[in-house]
Amino acid sequence: MTDRTEDLKPHALPPQDVLHAMDTNVSGLGTEEAKRRLEVHGANRLPAAPKRSPVVRFLSQFHNVLIYVLLASAAVTGFMQHWIDTGVILAVVFGNAVVGYLQEGRAEDAMNSIRVMLAPHAAVLRDGRRTSVDAADLVPGDIVLVEAGDRVPADLRLLEARSLKVEEAALTGESVPVDKTQDAVSADAVLGDRSSMLFSGTLVAAGTGKGVVVATGMATEIGKISGMLEAVESLSTPLVRQMDVFARWLTLFILIISGMLLAYGLVVGHLPFDELFMTIVGLAVAAIPEGLPAVMTITLAVGVQAMAGRNAIVRRLPAIETLGSVSVICTDKTGTLTRNEMVVASLVAARHVYAVDGEGYAPEGAVRWNDADVDPQDHAVLSEFARAAGLCNDAVLHSANGAWRVEGDPMEGALMALAGKITGGGSDPFTAGWRRIDAIPFDAAHRYMAVLHVDDENKRHVHVKGAPEAVLELCATQRMPDGSSAQLDAPYWENMVEVLAAEGQRVLAVAVGAPPSGGAHLVQADLPGTLTLIGLVGLIDPPRPEAIVAVADCYQAGIRVKMITGDHAATARAIAGMIGLKNTDRVLTGADLDRMDDATLSLAAAETDIFARTSPAHKLRLVTALQSQGLTVAMTGDGVNDAPALKRADAGIAMGVKGSEAAKEAAELVLADDNFASIAAAVREGRTVYDNIKKVISWTLPTNAGEAATIIIALFAGLALPVTAVQILWVNLVTAITLGLALAFEPSEEGTMRRPPRRRDEPLLTADLIWNVLLVSVLFAAAVFGIFLYALDKGYPIELARTMAMNTLVVMEIFNVFFIRNIYGTSLTWQAVRGTKVVWICVISVTAAQFAVTYLPFMQSLFGTQSVPLQDGLLIVGIGAVFFALVEIEKQMRLAFRNRG
Numbered sequence: 001m002t003d004r005t006e007d008l009k010p011h012a013l014p015p016q017d018v019l020h021a022m023d024t025n026v027s028g029l030g031t032e033e034a035k036r037r038l039e040v041h042g043a044n045r046l047p048a049a050p051k052r053s054p055v056v057r058f059l060s061q062f063h064n065v066l067i068y069v070l071l072a073s074a075a076v077t078g079f080m081q082h083w084i085d086t087g088v089i090l091a092v093v094f095g096n097a098v099v100g101y102l103q104e105g106r107a108e109d110a111m112n113s114i115r116v117m118l119a120p121h122a123a124v125l126r127d128g129r130r131t132s133v134d135a136a137d138l139v140p141g142d143i144v145l146v147e148a149g150d151r152v153p154a155d156l157r158l159l160e161a162r163s164l165k166v167e168e169a170a171l172t173g174e175s176v177p178v179d180k181t182q183d184a185v186s187a188d189a190v191l192g193d194r195s196s197m198l199f200s201g202t203l204v205a206a207g208t209g210k211g212v213v214v215a216t217g218m219a220t221e222i223g224k225i226s227g228m229l230e231a232v233e234s235l236s237t238p239l240v241r242q243m244d245v246f247a248r249w250l251t252l253f254i255l256i257i258s259g260m261l262l263a264y265g266l267v268v269g270h271l272p273f274d275e276l277f278m279t280i281v282g283l284a285v286a287a288i289p290e291g292l293p294a295v296m297t298i299t300l301a302v303g304v305q306a307m308a309g310r311n312a313i314v315r316r317l318p319a320i321e322t323l324g325s326v327s328v329i330c331t332d333k334t335g336t337l338t339r340n341e342m343v344v345a346s347l348v349a350a351r352h353v354y355a356v357d358g359e360g361y362a363p364e365g366a367v368r369w370n371d372a373d374v375d376p377q378d379h380a381v382l383s384e385f386a387r388a389a390g391l392c393n394d395a396v397l398h399s400a401n402g403a404w405r406v407e408g409d410p411m412e413g414a415l416m417a418l419a420g421k422i423t424g425g426g427s428d429p430f431t432a433g434w435r436r437i438d439a440i441p442f443d444a445a446h447r448y449m450a451v452l453h454v455d456d457e458n459k460r461h462v463h464v465k466g467a468p469e470a471v472l473e474l475c476a477t478q479r480m481p482d483g484s485s486a487q488l489d490a491p492y493w494e495n496m497v498e499v500l501a502a503e504g505q506r507v508l509a510v511a512v513g514a515p516p517s518g519g520a521h522l523v524q525a526d527l528p529g530t531l532t533l534i535g536l537v538g539l540i541d542p543p544r545p546e547a548i549v550a551v552a553d554c555y556q557a558g559i560r561v562k563m564i565t566g567d568h569a570a571t572a573r574a575i576a577g578m579i580g581l582k583n584t585d586r587v588l589t590g591a592d593l594d595r596m597d598d599a600t601l602s603l604a605a606a607e608t609d610i611f612a613r614t615s616p617a618h619k620l621r622l623v624t625a626l627q628s629q630g631l632t633v634a635m636t637g638d639g640v641n642d643a644p645a646l647k648r649a650d651a652g653i654a655m656g657v658k659g660s661e662a663a664k665e666a667a668e669l670v671l672a673d674d675n676f677a678s679i680a681a682a683v684r685e686g687r688t689v690y691d692n693i694k695k696v697i698s699w700t701l702p703t704n705a706g707e708a709a710t711i712i713i714a715l716f717a718g719l720a721l722p723v724t725a726v727q728i729l730w731v732n733l734v735t736a737i738t739l740g741l742a743l744a745f746e747p748s749e750e751g752t753m754r755r756p757p758r759r760r761d762e763p764l765l766t767a768d769l770i771w772n773v774l775l776v777s778v779l780f781a782a783a784v785f786g787i788f789l790y791a792l793d794k795g796y797p798i799e800l801a802r803t804m805a806m807n808t809l810v811v812m813e814i815f816n817v818f819f820i821r822n823i824y825g826t827s828l829t830w831q832a833v834r835g836t837k838v839v840w841i842c843v844i845s846v847t848a849a850q851f852a853v854t855y856l857p858f859m860q861s862l863f864g865t866q867s868v869p870l871q872d873g874l875l876i877v878g879i880g881a882v883f884f885a886l887v888e889i890e891k892q893m894r895l896a897f898r899n900r901g
């Protein structure tokens with residue numbers, strides 16, 4: 001069919017001819033037929049960008065300054081025929097590369113599986129019913145529905161278009177949205193002029209449309225041009241880059257120091273070159289934190305997976321870091337703080353207030369007045385409510401196994417259910433022959449939806465539903481119980497809106513009329529003052545219980561929560577109260593915001609927690625205002641117009657279920673379940689990842705610095721090295737990729753969500769961290785030297801003294817892991833000692849490796865070690881324990897001092 005479409009020039013044909021050519025009709029394909037076509041045409045997707053080959057990926061592990069220095073050292077030692085050293089250096093480099101390669105693969109897989117979770121969906125008609133399918137399953141001939149915010153899933157020939165505007169930058173480079181209609185254009189029109197077509201990959205900026213798929217996958221226009229998905233995002237964040245730069249400077253620093261020491265040893269110490277050089281190599285190897293970059297990447301990958309497990313899908317890796325420092329979360333109300341499972345609870349007419357029973361979307365339930373069931377026959381206005389609710393509606397209700405589901409907007413689903421309750425289940429007999437001929441889709445800017453129908457007598461009817469203020473403006477009259485119209489009693493309606501909203505109900509107004517111009521089109525400007533108000537509809541949308549808990553968590557974590565909603569001020573305030581937001585006395589509306597200049601807004605935004613009747617443009621102003629107060633802002637959004645605010649926010653968060661593609665693409669994070677609780681969970685994970693990166697660094701740096709210090713001291717003191725270069729390499733090999741890695745998998749610390757947020761500009765190497773690095777380095781060097789001198793003093797051979805020094809180093813590293821696991825609290829709890837499975841696996845492996853290198857004859861000859869007697873072994877463990885006690889006491893004192901201050 002692809003070739004046929006090529007010749008077909010669907011943009012130039014009338015819709016009917018295209019349907020015929022594609023062998024389909026307006027009610028869509030059958031499921032079986034779609035399946036058959038999918039086999040013929042293949043999935044509707046572009047091939048992924050080619051992955052880097054495993055060889056290239058493996059080799060790229062060596063592309064790192066730290067590794068270059070190590071490789072150069074290996075070359076020199078080889079040249080000097082110190083084969084063991086060469087072998088061990090190469091083993092370190094190789095071991096690191098293998099671990100880096102495997103973990104990077106895992107990280108890439110994690111990112112890829114997230115891509116799958118974000119796969120776009122499309123609304124299609126199959127078997128005459130609207131359903132949602134994976135965009136990859138679309139086939140030529142499918143009838144697809146699009147609305148503002150959608151990414152067009154395939155090339156479509158439009159059958160219907162209402163106020164449709166599409167941004168085609170992806171295809172034509174033209175960034176101004178272009179108008180689309182169903183009218184055929186000339187056969188030789190260029191892509192940018194084919195206004196009867198929607199092209200795959202372009203973005204619907206406004207309006208709604210319906211079209212037939214004429215090309216999928218590689219046959220689409222975008223497929224012909226690029227033929228590829230965007231490349232996989234690189235696994236890098238500002239923090240990783242900051243560390244990369246740090247590593248480079250560190251390497252340079254180490255090289256300079258090494259050169260100076262070499263000169264000093266030769267000129268001042270008159271040491272033999274051979275021995276001196278090996279010492280300097282040992283120093284370089286000791287000081288270089290070669291495992292750090294890999295472990296940091298792994299920490300991030302573990303974070304991405306942990307967040308995905310909590311329904312927060314990271315689209316851009318740096319978001320992980322930003323999330324940890326978020327100090328204010330601006331959230332939508334509907335669906336995020338509430339369940340977005342709506343039920344109509346009340347109807348307000350000119351003289352009556354009705355209560356509506358029923359649960360979920362089932363079109364069953366009584367309508368009551370004064371606590372007694374009413375017969376809709378006796379209350380004509382109820383049929384009018386039903387008609388407006390049913391006609392001014394794009395949702396479809398499905399029932400499967402007795403459970404009712406909504407396809408489309410939940411609020412419209414609730415209105416469909418209401419219509420069913422009034423008309424007695426089935427479709428309204430009164431509107432049976434009616435056809436919709438035009439519509440003004442809902443838009444957050446005008447806040448209502450209008451439809452134009454023609455009935456079986458060829459009479460035209462307008463129905464409108466929307467926010468009461470917006471609809472009241474369109475009405476001059478109101479419907480009375482006897483079916484007549486009277487002049488609109490605006491104060492009565494405004495008062496009733498407040499009454500319903502104060503109970504937390506979402507209020508809609510519905511109205512009816514004849515088209516002012518009598519024509520076949522609805523024109524927005526013609527509507528004001530022409531309609532008759534039927535009444536108000538109050539809907540309940542209960543708060544999510546988990547959001548209440550999450551809001552409390554955020555407050556504890558020093559994060560402010562602000563609700564920014566399009567809903568009415570009183571409804572917003574009532575829901576805010578139920579959710580547990582502080583500061584519910586003050587509500588600012590979009591109109592209030594419009595009256596403020598930027599400086600006033602900046603103060604008001606910080607002080608207010610509820611913003612009602614806002615439009616997406618207000619969100620953008622609010623983000624900017626809050627940022628100007630030095631806050632790190634997370635902002636949620638779902639509509640196409642929310643994209644600028646999401647981009648501007650420090651962490652833009654889109655809704656995975658009800659969010660538009662445009663919002664998802666602008667966001668850093670997508671919530672798989674639209675739930676506020678997932679934002680709080682993501683912040684917690686963000687903080688954990690940042691902590692873990694810090695832990696990895698504060699574990700690695702003192703180890704390297706301590707080792708380096710030992711060598712420098714020995715050199716200056718003219719002493720034999722307490723630990724030889726190969727032994728240092730061994731220690732780095734076995735510990736960096738076990739103990740260091742264990743920290744990447746650390747769970748959140750107990751008080752993670754009881755701390756205030758980190759400042760956005762807080763440096764990674766804080767004063768505390770630098771102090772800890774210094775302290776631990778000194779303790780390491782002192783202990784290693786101490787035990788070495790003690791052993792020599794006891795008359796032990798130097799090999800044994802070195803073996804003991806090396807083991808002391810490793811034992812202290814193990815204790816240091818337990819210390820660092822709790823940088824914000826005490827390490828002296830049973831839980832801290834019990835550790836995690838990962839930590840113990842690492843500790844046990846390292847211990848086993850140390851036993852091997854100490855006691856196995858073959859290893860002894862390789863590394864120049866000797867068996868350590870039992871009591872000395874115990875002494876070494878004792879030194880580790882003393883070290884742990886010292887650093888822990890120092891930390892406790894520091895924390896206590898700070899808390900008091």
Ligand code: ATP
Nearest residue numbers: 332333334442444447448449465466467565566567
């Ligand atoms: P939030 O911003 O928290 O998600 P919201 O869903 O109420 O809140 P909007 O979608 O901007 O925000 O809706 C604003 C108002 O417009 C609603 O309170 C309602 O009165 C009206 N409205 C919403 N959806 C529709 C619709 N499909 N048809 C008609 N009116 C609507």
